[in-house]
Amino acid sequence: MSVYSLVIHGGAGTILKGEMTKELETNYHKGLENALDAGYAILEKEGSAVDAILAATISLENNILFNAGRGSVFGKDGSQEMDAAIMNGQNLMAGAVAAVKNVRNPVELAYTIMNKSQHVMLNGNGALEFAKMNKLRLEEDAYFYSEFRHNQWKQMQGNDETALDHNIIIKDKKFGTVGAAAVDIYGNVAAATSTGGMTNKQYGRVGDSPIIGAGTYANNKTCAISCTGHGEPFIRAVTAYDVSCLIEYKGLSLEEAMNVVVHDKLMKLEGEGGMIGVDTKGNAAMVFNSEGMYRGLRKSDGTKMVLIYK
Amino acid sequence: MSVYSLVIHGGAGTILKGEMTKELETNYHKGLENALDAGYAILEKEGSAVDAILAATISLENNILFNAGRGSVFGKDGSQEMDAAIMNGQNLMAGAVAAVKNVRNPVELAYTIMNKSQHVMLNGNGALEFAKMNKLRLEEDAYFYSEFRHNQWKQMQGNDETALDHNIIIKDKKFGTVGAAAVDIYGNVAAATSTGGMTNKQYGRVGDSPIIGAGTYANNKTCAISCTGHGEPFIRAVTAYDVSCLIEYKGLSLEEAMNVVVHDKLMKLEGEGGMIGVDTKGNAAMVFNSEGMYRGLRKSDGTKMVLIYK
Numbered sequence: 001m002s003v004y005s006l007v008i009h010g011g012a013g014t015i016l017k018g019e020m021t022k023e024l025e026t027n028y029h030k031g032l033e034n035a036l037d038a039g040y041a042i043l044e045k046e047g048s049a050v051d052a053i054l055a056a057t058i059s060l061e062n063n064i065l066f067n068a069g070r071g072s073v074f075g076k077d078g079s080q081e082m083d084a085a086i087m088n089g090q091n092l093m094a095g096a097v098a099a100v101k102n103v104r105n106p107v108e109l110a111y112t113i114m115n116k117s118q119h120v121m122l123n124g125n126g127a128l129e130f131a132k133m134n135k136l137r138l139e140e141d142a143y144f145y146s147e148f149r150h151n152q153w154k155q156m157q158g159n160d161e162t163a164l165d166h167n168i169i170i171k172d173k174k175f176g177t178v179g180a181a182a183v184d185i186y187g188n189v190a191a192a193t194s195t196g197g198m199t200n201k202q203y204g205r206v207g208d209s210p211i212i213g214a215g216t217y218a219n220n221k222t223c224a225i226s227c228t229g230h231g232e233p234f235i236r237a238v239t240a241y242d243v244s245c246l247i248e249y250k251g252l253s254l255e256e257a258m259n260v261v262v263h264d265k266l267m268k269l270e271g272e273g274g275m276i277g278v279d280t281k282g283n284a285a286m287v288f289n290s291e292g293m294y295r296g297l298r299k300s301d302g303t304k305m306v307l308i309y310k
Numbered sequence: 311m312s313v314y315s316l317v318i319h320g321g322a323g324t325i326l327k328g329e330m331t332k333e334l335e336t337n338y339h340k341g342l343e344n345a346l347d348a349g350y351a352i353l354e355k356e357g358s359a360v361d362a363i364l365a366a367t368i369s370l371e372n373n374i375l376f377n378a379g380r381g382s383v384f385g386k387d388g389s390q391e392m393d394a395a396i397m398n399g400q401n402l403m404a405g406a407v408a409a410v411k412n413v414r415n416p417v418e419l420a421y422t423i424m425n426k427s428q429h430v431m432l433n434g435n436g437a438l439e440f441a442k443m444n445k446l447r448l449e450e451d452a453y454f455y456s457e458f459r460h461n462q463w464k465q466m467q468g469n470d471e472t473a474l475d476h477n478i479i480i481k482d483k484k485f486g487t488v489g490a491a492a493v494d495i496y497g498n499v500a501a502a503t504s505t506g507g508m509t510n511k512q513y514g515r516v517g518d519s520p521i522i523g524a525g526t527y528a529n530n531k532t533c534a535i536s537c538t539g540h541g542e543p544f545i546r547a548v549t550a551y552d553v554s555c556l557i558e559y560k561g562l563s564l565e566e567a568m569n570v571v572v573h574d575k576l577m578k579l580e581g582e583g584g585m586i587g588v589d590t591k592g593n594a595a596m597v598f599n600s601e602g603m604y605r606g607l608r609k610s611d612g613t614k615m616v617l618i619y620k
Contacts (some may be wrong), residue, residue: 126514204436249559
């Protein structure tokens with residue numbers, strides 16, 4: 001029987017243990033465990049990698065602690081625009097959405113774009129229109145509101161600063177994103193990523209999350225990858241696809257390739273953050289160059305872990 | 311003295327000689343020559359690859375024959391949304407814009423994003439706001455209007471068809487994009503791509519042109535690439551960066567790598583179109599799997615050509 005596995009992240013950055021309360025830490029752990037359970041339950045029943053990562057990512061989007069879906073940060077104009085992407089390694093089909101508002105689960109919209117449109121990437125009001133046409137669940141602004149996100153935004157308003165924060169107690173550089181990668185019992189891989197972007201973001205900035213090849217990539221020949229970090233260097237390094245190329249063209253292992261990209265290539269571009277990935281043999285890895293990364297993995301060999309710090 | 315070269319394209323697709331008038335063919339040739347001259351004049355004066363591709367792409371954007379800038383096609387709602395990207399191989403800096411309206415030269419906006427913002431990709435109204443802040447030249451809708459584009463759009467309106475057309479006499483599959491790649495006397499490479507997307511496009515569809523790694527990529531270690539074609543397979547194949555990886559990790563030459571991607575990888579995804587590219591040694595190549603590609607190149611060794619058909 002083949003090995004199957006699921007790995008997830010809830011963002012990376014300067015996560016300082018000293019500034020984390022016990023209660024918040026417990027809640028983060030619980031949120032990551034719930035997402036792992038949601039996805040793993042599907043793999044256990046011989047479900048597909050795509051369904052597993054979709055379920056895990058939706059669980060993280062629905063959790064107000066993470067900067068994606070419900071917990072998305074506020075942009076400069078006080079609105080919440082979200083990005084997401086999904087890719088199926090079996091057929092290289094992909095779906096992505098940028099700068100969409102009021103969609104409860106942007107990753108589900110990316111999934112619907114992948115399966116029900118002729119396109120890969122939709123953006124803005126057009127993406128919302130497509131979501132409505134496909135009867136995806138929408139939410140009023142109030143659903144996405146939380147006091148701590150609003151306070152984060154208020155603190156930055158009036159200046160040109162933007163933050164990649166996903167929670168107020170994290171200082172300095174913080175990258176709020178969620179994502180999942182899985183390999184199923186059939187050896188198919190898939191990955192998804194979702195984000196609310198940067199607090200106080202302006203000018204319609206799009207990060208790496210919805211860019212196929214940068215924040216998200218999956219290919220049955222090699223691996224499935226979801227990234228989290230300072231989006232701009234991740235776009236410039238074509239981060240997720242670079243891991244795949246290092247495996248396919250140079251024969252590196254999943255973890256070797258992830259290490260090259262995260263600790264060498266990204267560092268040269270001052271690209272702080274990390275990534276999670278699986279390969280078709282059931283290997284899973286979580287690599288980051290920041291202080292911490294909310295992350296977890298579960299494999300059919302019994303391995304299970306949820307971690308925050310180094 | 312190093313070899314320098316410039317290569318450009320004005321879109322690919324089913325370009326049938328029998329349906330082209332002599333006059334139109336002459337105008338296409340003239341448009342491509344003008345763009346080559348604009349860029350090459352900069353390389354000749356020991357200017358940078360970035361400046362050369364910017365000038366060549368602006369020239370193509372200003373020519374109403376090509377689907378980019380002034381000649382952009384109409385979307386479903388009758389408006390003209392444009393995408394563009396630029397990348398500097400010397401420092402891997404990049405700029406991209408998606409779904410922007412009323413900016414005279416989207417590639418200049420991408421260039422300004424690269425040089426004057428902390429971001430790589432801006433979209434929609436936010437991108438327009440950034441253009442205004444940086445005093446880029448805007449144009450009223452009338453500037454972008456031409457009767458033949460409007461007729462193309464009217465023909466498709468009311469149905470759900472979309473076309474990648476860039477001129478009305480081209481039947482079947484036609485991919486309207488412009489782009490340039492250059493290597494300068496210092497061995498620096500750069501690439502840019504610009505497009506008005508698909509006629510009658512809807513739902514805020516974004517193609518490969520503004521996606522760093524897919525439609526546009528440049529790296530002094532390897533090459534600079536600009537693509538044109540059916541955007542979705544190009545995104546799924548991470549086309550431009552794949553050429554770079556085949557050179558960097560497998561040791562292929564520029565042309566070998568372009569052939570693998572265009573004739574093998576893209577064909578497997580039914581990805582019709584092509585690409586142009588240069589490497590740091592001054593080599594230039596133009597490869598496509600469609601009936602034709604508007605294209606031209608000029609090198610410091612005296613080579614100069616402008617071609618349309620196979």
